[in-house]
Amino acid sequence: MKKQYSAAALLMLGTLATAQAQDASRIANKVLGKDGQPELVQFSAEGKAALRGLSGDQVLRQQLGLGQADQLVQRAAEADQLGMVHQKFNQLYQGIPVEHASYTVHSKGGTVESISGDFEKITNLNTTPSLSEKTALGRAMASVGARLYKWQTNEADAASYKPTGQLVIVRDNRTENGPQVLAWKFNVYAAQPVSRAYIYVDAHTGDVVLTDNIIKHATPATATFATAYSGTRSLADETATGGYHLREYTRGLGIETYNCKKGSSYTAAVDFIDADNSWTEYNNANFDNVAGDAHFGAQTTYDYWKAVFGRNSYDNAGAKIKSYVHFDDTPGDGVGYENAYWDGTEMTYGDGASTFKPLTALDVCGHEIGHAVCEKTANLTYSNESGAMNEGFSDIWGASVEAFGVSKYSLTGKSTYLIGEEIMKAGGALRSMSSPNTYQQPAYYKGTYWYTGTADNGGVHTNSGVLNYWYYLISNGKTGTNEKSQSFSVAGLGLDAAAKITFRAESVYLTASSNYANARTYTIKAAQDLYGVGSTQEQSVTNAWYAVGIGAAYSGGTTGCGTPTSLTAGSITTTGATLSWAAISGATSYNVQYRVSGATTWTTTTSTTTSKALTGLTTATTYQYQVQSVCSSGSSAYSAIGSFSTSGGTTTPTYCASKGSSVTYEWIDLVQLGSINRTSGADGGYYDGTALNTSVAAGSSQTMTLSAGFSGSAYDENWGIYVDWNQNGTFETAERMDYGVVTASAGNLTSTWTVPTTAKNGKTRMRIVMTYGAATAACGSYTEGETEDYSITVTGGTLTGSGVATLSGNSLGNAVARNLEVYPNPGTSIINLVMPSTSPIASVLVTDVRGARVAGAVLNENALNISALAKGMYTLTVSDGQKVFHQRFVKE
Template structure:
């Protein structure tokens, strides 16, 4: 379960898959409980080396893209094996902007506060047009209306809430920065910043300066040879910024005889050789080990710019970064030598891989994962190309002050945590929520997974991990990042997805799955492996537990064949393994319960929930089956409820919550009382759960609409060839459009609609059907 209360991963039995890829909308409707305003649109499909098809879908709400919210179906031979991702549950959000894009841009520019921007440099604008072979290309930001989580309203009711915002890609030249800036389209306030340039306070690439005598591909040029080559993807190119911050003024490094020994000079020109060799080595690693063709898996050209400097007077730029399209390296000053070492180069290109896969948002835990994966690739590429180096240190070649920038084997040595929320864990907002500090947890997880070890972590947990080697660890990490993680993933999600990746690659119950689980336990994320073959990953329920049972607790629960008398159970009791009573859909049921007291009898509220649609939530309509008023009595109380006909057949969860606070719900850590969970079996109900529409009628998405996208007309085909009684078309604002005409015989004329996204609602007089379509 994600921290948003929605499933992060749902796995299905391989011998009885629930869906095929053609059932995508059905899978999302049933497993995510999509509302009338939600849509999941397919964005891309990739086939991996195991033969899995990964079909990624982007979330939209009322036709507006929901940033960092995507879900992927993972299928083998057409059958969906699992589904994973991040889904944002949005209700009653006004998607009509009150702030114009131009006004929002001014707010974003004021927030960035740069002296000069890339689009203000005519040479850079011309260079971009030439680079993209597009006369319309420009660095000037174009506003895009999206929905994004508010991350800049800490301490207010708006914090973490879905917000309609204008999104801008702002590239500043002086001082250099590049980030997506999100401006609230109702208030004009900046609500989020997602950095494209990932600074590491160090960076590096190719060269004899750090890696001895190496061979690298070049090409002939006027005057000899230059650091370019076309044998890898669309090419790898390395340029000389000549201690300026201009990319368009950068020139080639030229050598007369293709023997670059004279580059070991006072200007550190040999750092360019590190950059070029490092880029080639990183490309080779991802291609040969993971089957990935450059960072975007489509052969993208890798450009590196060395001797970059935007400091006053050319004092020395102590950083390196990936800006979304190229690598940039400074020469360093007091802290660093030129930042072009092999592990730094691989780290920065690793950010490019991330931007083309998980696209982890560069803040807080997702940002720490972003940084951590880049360090993992720095270590892996260094081990692949230069195994004699210190694999588990990052930046050891370039740091003039410390042994390294970061240590994966001992993060504490460089001020990083090796345990989740342990020593050195950063809880503030600086450095985008501590992305360079808290990445130490992922780094150490990878080290433990590869090397193994035992001990006690900062949480007092004893651990023991049997290492599986860096090669197997890297395959699991790569699959986790490239297949499962999404933009908003946190450490809990990384654990879930890496365990699933180990199962995919090596099988459930394998030594690799056990090692992955125990390595997470070592760094304080989740329990150790329990042994045996774990049950299939499916619905995960939120935690509900009282902090104290010193005064009151649940002492009796009875429903059908279930009867349990008990004392205090430490605030929570898991009775799901007990025999489950059978509840028949449409029948009336009675549940009995009582409170036990230690001394004084307090006023207690009881709430009973049943997850009728088996989606892991108790917040859906009708699932709060009992809400009993406060009572100080210890006598047995009884409440009645009726099992709905729409309840899904099979075993599901019953939750009983007793609290002295009426506000305690289904998912809480609360003060006094107790929670008890049980299983019940539904029979005679629906084979699948319906999606409830805004009218209260049961709405279904299972009908055919084609072609989609459409230009002039749509064909509507209801199940069992039922007759269409009514048709309604809504635009992205939810307003009824009269420009579409239903002409009978399943034919809907949409020629009069403007281009865009619409919702089609159709009824056969008994069932309401709803689906989105695009008018081109």
Template sequence: MMKKLLLVLSIVLFSINLFANKEQYNYLELRYKSEEDNVPTYWSFSEEEAPSEGELEAILAEFIKSNDDFSYKVVKTETDELGFEHKLYKQHYKKYPIEFGELRVHVKNGKIFSMNGTISDKAPKDNLLSLSESEALKMALEYIDAKVYKWEVEAEESLLRAQMGENATYFPEGELTFISKDATVNHEALKLAYKFNIYAHEPMSRSEIYIDASDGSVVFKNSLIHTGNTQGTAVTGYSGTRTITADSVSPSNFRLRQTASGNGIYTYNMQQGTTYANAIDFTDSDNYWNNANANLDEYATDAHWGAEQTYEYFSTKHNRNSINNNGFALVSYVHFASNFANAFWDGQRMTYGDGAGALSPFTALDIVAHEIAHGLTTFSANLIYQSEPGALNESFSDIFGAAVEAYARPNNKNWTIGEDIGFSLRSMANPNLYGDPDTRGGNNWRNVNGCIPSQQNNNCGVHINSGVPNYWFYLLVSGGSGTNDLGNPYSVTSIGMDKAAAIAFRNLTVYLGRNSDFDDARFYSIKAAVDLYGACSPEVASVTDAWHAVGVGNAYVPGVIADFETADTLGCQPPYQVQFENNSSNGLDFFWDFGDGQTSTMRRPSHIYNSFGNFDVKLVIDGDSCGVDSIIKQSYISIDTSNLCAITMQDGQTQSINDCSGAVFDTGGNSFQYLDNENAVVVVEPQNAASVTLTFNQFDVESGSSGTICDYDYLEIFDGNSINAPSLGKFCNNNLPPSTITSSGGAITLQFYSDQALTRDGFNIGWQCTYPTAAPVVDFESSSDSTCTGEVQFTDLSTEAPSSWVWDFGDGRSSNVQNPTHKYDVNGVYNVSLIATNLIGSDTIVKQGKIIVSKPSAPAFTDDTFCVNQNATLNAMASGTARWYADKYSNTVLSTGNSFSIGQLNQDTSFWVEDYISSPSTYFGPTNSIGNGSYWSVDFYLEFVVYKQMLLESVFMIPNSAGFRTVELRDTNNNVLKTKGFNIPNTNPYQANLDMIIPAGHYRLAVQGASPANNVPDLFVNTSGVSYPYTEPGLVSITGSNAGSSYYGYFYYWKVKEPNCLSERAEVFAFLDTSCTLTSIKDNTLNEKEGISIFPNPSKNVLNVKFEKSNTFNKMFVTDMTGKVILEQGIDVNAAKTVRLTTTSLSNGVYFISFEGNEQLVRKKFIVVK
């Protein structure tokens, strides 16, 4: 089976990783974050096989369950200089968006060349909507707990309306969305939540708050404040005298506004206040901005000039019209608050404080560019502000802060951030200098695993761990060598600022998404380098080596590498099909030589060998500028009768295998994934075998919905030669099989099932049988030695694996089934014998007086007489419930009750009646009041002994919530004998009706274990007051639990009873009274004189009735063989001579049609055949 391309690649660049799928699409590359994921995070296609954009949902349907409930909406489209359209799709479940469910589709000329992102593959598990929007908002505001909010400041609301339109407001409007606490799209973690954008005025903060729509808890918080047209001349505070563009209000009045760049650049004076509406313009009388003063106004021109230079940089170097590529106005507010030593982007503008103490205003060029770059991130990847995504968010701002500084002040460029304000915040060239890491997992690294974001831990190290990608960028620009904190040597060749920044820019704006981490940044920066500079280029090598230097991924492996494999190397006879998997790196053209005179130029060929032999296989790949490589595998394919023949399961079939050894593959074979909607069975039953052992060589079957439940795709193993044999387990990826499974006898059955969506690699299972070494030693047991029903289940206990059985039940009947069920009809004491045989010999056992049948006496009854086509009423006097049957051995109950009425008889007819006597039920076992306890979700069972066959009718369970749980009856080896699932309501206690007939023996009653994260109800367990045994005398005793003698749980107050009794059957007659005066019923051939014919006969959907003589009948009706009236229709005596009767509702069989009128009755027989 082909394996998925994992997150950390050992080689880069279009490594040709092709995988078994449903064969609708040929993928050049699929990338998964982990082996457990069902949906890739990256897809790519070759130019010649790229699908159309209209096929997007068909592609996703190959990976996503319940695809009809998901939809994808384009929320943004951008075009780059390479001619690609980059479309951002938002995933929705039903009508609600999935917060981090995003897909970036990269299209050229209407064809999808690649796409990447994270989307959910299954329906969110928690979609309960209990709260109103106003209730959720109240809880969100209680969580923020601010003194004043922006919408409560009328001046701020007025300013927003002036800037954004008359309907604009800061008041939060709730949006329902699905989100998880861990920023994933895992369906089990997703919760329906209200999303609010809350801007607090005092104390200042702005965050997206997500409130669980079911219980009001805070699911997630995303901080939105990221801390971090006349030519004029400005004497800036940090960058000397610079040319700026200002707005000329009059010849002697200029202000720091301009509209030449996008939708404008505006710089305002907050006057050390915190209300944006109170900000005023910076003004100058002659447009020579030499405005140094005690208010530090000279630093305002740094903010204005810095914004102009940042806009110009992105426009010139990256062809981007402002941060949103649509001219977004760059608005700066200077002199924010008093002694405010920070700067921030709040989602709509930049704000700069004047510093405090020795720190001067935060308007230095690299800081300005840093804050504006946060806006670029908001309008592109929109990285969440926590953990590694947040560190990337900060790093990209540092990267473009350094890039803008190099662009606008090439003579004063450097690798420190904020050095102009009197204190360097970070060093990109030496992150350790300021306590930041330069290696993932190295010195100063802030661990993000299990970290809960907060202000105290810097949102899990966003400003700290940014040192890692910062150092990556420094090495990419400048080059360097050494040994990192992990002890790995590295060497990086410089590619310069422009190329490095172009790669970083494309990575951020084209590929990365909201929860991208460092591994994603590595992978997609390599893709960006390939896009811009080509495969195997020096730029690709440097990008890869720089990531290796900072502890993310392996070093670059240069050139072309030819490699291939197949799982189909051994065949037992021709024709033999082999699917080759191409694992080469950086190849563009391919040439295969299969060693039998045939060749191919396909990337991933399938080839059929038509003769016996050993075959060399050669692959030559041409990577253009990357080079050429080839590989030969000697005698790689062997087709010989001595090779083991493997079988592939076939959908819709039951295959029987008699070989002692072999291998079985899922329906996809050894090279492909299995398909949807399949049900296949294989029975391995080698002749005369003692046992069969399955060995699981490979197993990959879609996980079930929760816990250890396999309810989507699964493989179930049965201990016998059919799916009716005892189950040895149902397996999938969240309930993996053991390494081996051995049958108790000479047969084992495998059933594979797949549902309507999501497929995986499947399985490769070997089997090996053993043969008996001695003749059988015979023994057997029965479900009961004494029965009042006559029904007994016999179980063979013979050793040495017999292959045939002969039972003699002592009543003149026999069976050759291994474990037969037999029904005795007559009371008595019966000897039972069994002969068991294997290939060594036979053995016999006779158990004298083994079965005692003591059925109650048949009920007393009375016969009845009847006239033709009239009812007969038969009566019985049962002490329980009378059951009526058509014959002595029938299992079909015609009627119940002491009186049985039957009509439309035309001859003497007998029926059979029995007395069904229900045993009384009794309750036993404790309630949960015996002591203290708690709720458990783990696999827990009670051990109990059944002294004689009984019916376990029900138990009480005490859940803590609603959900699905499965109850299992197991033997003492934990083999599952019977199961029953329950959708438990939020009811305490809950009575679970089991209705399990259990023979005498030792058992365990269990509930399948489940993880607490899977939202199944936990069940109550007493941890004190327990006193075993709990007994119903003579019938059953609960003796202990798997947790020990101090624990009792899951199953309370058992309702049990002995089996119900059935009497012998008595024959009761209905006699025809020939003295009645009605016309006798005749067959069709005897009724011609009546002048009625029916056709066609047999009939399908219509029966025509033709009256040859004058019609005197006014009604006709159809009865079945028991006399029950099925159809009835009136007849108009004055109508046409032909009447149509619709028989569509009748099933195949024999029926009678009767005609009634003028004191006459005529009946004819007809047949329905569909």
């Protein structure tokens, strides 16, 4: 029977079709997960314009279709070196945390570019527990079956390890894609045998539905130190009473290495001490020389993350790296401990027994601290595919740290793509990244040696071979045939590019529940971010996943062809300009869009050549423009934005906004360069000082003086100095004159840099950004700190094209500060407070990360008992009755 529609129904269908077409036009690319929920959404130019002005949570509520019971709560906002800001949200259902579910909003210049993550669609879940917390803890302990738990030992802080339950929603991990259940979550730390894991107990049935290991295993002055695996090395240490200790504080909050004396207690561990700082006698029958390997490994790992990614320790906040060697979980049994692990707080190394030598080789150190990096970024659940990726990333960082150490120190006897080759008593290695099958690991997704059982948390040390081999392929390159008889060809990118792509995926896009399919999506996106759509890097990443059995080979991608580069503007008149760009192979035409700088809408035109003449422009006006290539298979993304100014008068570029939302604790209080000399208090997060101007000559060396002001104690601050030398209204990376983190200092800082000889003559803008706790970017809002803008007039410059000269500088000096000292930090039970003066403490206030007052901390003279506090970060506000000082601390 033929269907009949009323006029109203036809109108409704037409409206729905229009809305769907409009929605499709606003989305450039959408990738759905197995559950049908989007794991990546990239917006078109129209979509970005439609989302302008919406907050991150509004964008997610709109795009993910959240119900009344769903919440996404922002937990962090991070800026990266590409100028992008990533707002990270955790999911809640009826106010209860949904474990491993998080979503990120990626924006640039205030415009949302994409969203990514894992959103769990939950309906009609009973959130009232049937089991008590006490009963659930008994089920959790029964599943561990340890002889002795950490809170049952005689250690001073033993009571702090007693687990407390938290109600959460988590996926039942006993079957693939199991249901979401209400569960009690416990952090259970066992002492004999050693284990530490988050254990989730179904709050209705009492079943253990997931065990997420916190301990990640590798597998079942200046000192001269003769190490066991890396030759004689120069190690930073400290002078102390009785000799020299393996402690140093030039890297972050420090690197410390201790001796467990073949015991299992960290509190009973002691310093390694040497009288003359020449530690040659440590090469003894007890293998005390492995202390040098642990210390060297931690230092080299810190240096790798700092040099390659600008990351300050594993948490990018300078976290102390503590290592314990000669650890034995069952002292006195005559059998050494055959493992090494990161337990969420410190590194622990056993001496080995029948299989291993002491487990302190450089790649093992890099591997274990790699787990700490993962915990602070993607925090991949240590089970099944996400756990295999957790292990794979650690192998990747172990290999990369080892290669970095070999290059920097000319080390010998190491093989980049073998893991643990130096600790095996019988020779060989633990794993091979270049040939996983050699050590019974899969080189192909769900292929030969793929593990499908429940042991080893679902085969995390086995199935990591797929990620390892993928990394080897993009680093080294290879042409061949995989085990499914499919031919592949992967271009080698080198370790530097491979590492940058991998870490961007791990730190920006991946979430706790990500699997291998997600890893493919997000590493391709990371390659596009860093090197462009259609780039060799994107093709290599895609083809390597094809080689290991995940996804198709590269065939032009979703965008069809490469994104135009090398944009220039010439033949500029009062009302016109000619735009040019590099040719893209396979392009049949190009779309060009342009607008007045700062406008919200673009004018679009086309060209069949690699140039376009624009006419009818406004005199003395700055314009922005982008170019998109069009191929038979689709269109590329638009290029980076270029800019030019029509002639006929003086133009004032429109600069991006930059402002701190809080100046409670810190602000800029001094800027001095030439005739600019301004001291100030807090200016509400931003100060417009462009009326203040100084002249500089092209090619001249300039020294400027800066200072941070603090309401109490001084904090570490990120500084960035930018000058718009080409006067195009944007601060390019090449225009960042100086940047870096300065250790807590209220004193004057100096920055020395050279004015580019190719700078444009005339008046331009200088921007100083000082932020706490995040990398310094020229644009955007941030939580704590301040931005100040000033003017510089350049003489003798000769601008060529749109570039500027290579810059020198990055010599931000430091000074000694007078702070409230807090130690130990992190602390577990007692922390000590040392005032900058001899005045007694009059009052102490503890607040949490939300700024809410927290009860339970008890002051006794200068010692603060924090044992009653929950684990996390807090802020101390301490007064001597006249001055107020602030300091952050972490309760472990």
